């Protein structure tokens with residue numbers, strides 16, 4: 001086991017010890033921050049009075065770039081400004097990724113109880129003012145059922161949907177899957193992020209729903225089932241335990257900008 005993604009303070013830690021540093025438990029410190037938006041090659045200044053921000057934090061802001069992800073490049077706590085001149089920082093991703101992980105296929109797997117929760121993952125990729133579920137959401141029926149020993153057999157798993165689901169597995173679209181006490185949550189990125197909920201019982205995904213608009217068993221649910229089925233079939237994943245799976249590319253994206261206490 002080796003430590004990775006760490007920075008200046010790691011000498012205090014033993015390799016198996018993980019210290020979660022949760023942003024929101026810190027008292028907010030008013031600051032003026034520079035935020036870099038890599039995809040737009042732009043850096044802008046924002047006012048912050050909600051968080052205790054530091055360099056490297058991943059944030060969402062108000063204004064023109066609402067919904068885009070930026071990284072803090074500098075923090076100033078001495079300033080005299082006219083507030084109306086500034087847009088604000090409205091959310092910060094909860095960092096770091098905590099827990100011990102092992103690579104499995106194109107995912108990072110953790111059985112650690114402190115590994116990243118679905119709500120924490122959500123803060124990384126979902127704009128806080130855009131809920132996944134609409135205000136008038138209704139749930140009807142008992143959800144979809146997909147047998148994990150053979151996802152082909154799921155009712156509604158038509159060949160076209162199955163092929164699309166396989167493609168989603170192959171192209172790293174499944175960002176995150178976790179199961180706690182038999183209750184699963186997953187995030188799959190299509191044209192946007194979709195949120196999936198399900199239970200695992202009797203070696204099957206049950207009571208499964210996805211937030212996408214597709215009417216029927218969708219490629220997102222099927223993709224998650226196929227992935228879990230393959231990993232469990234290879235003996236790489238123990239479905240009877242609580243676990244967290246994070247796409248490897250996303251994982252490294254999440255730890256790239258921050259000092260971490262993650263063991264891999």
Ligand SMILES: [Zn+2]
Pocket residue numbers: 194210211212213214218219220221
């Ligand atoms: Zn879906």
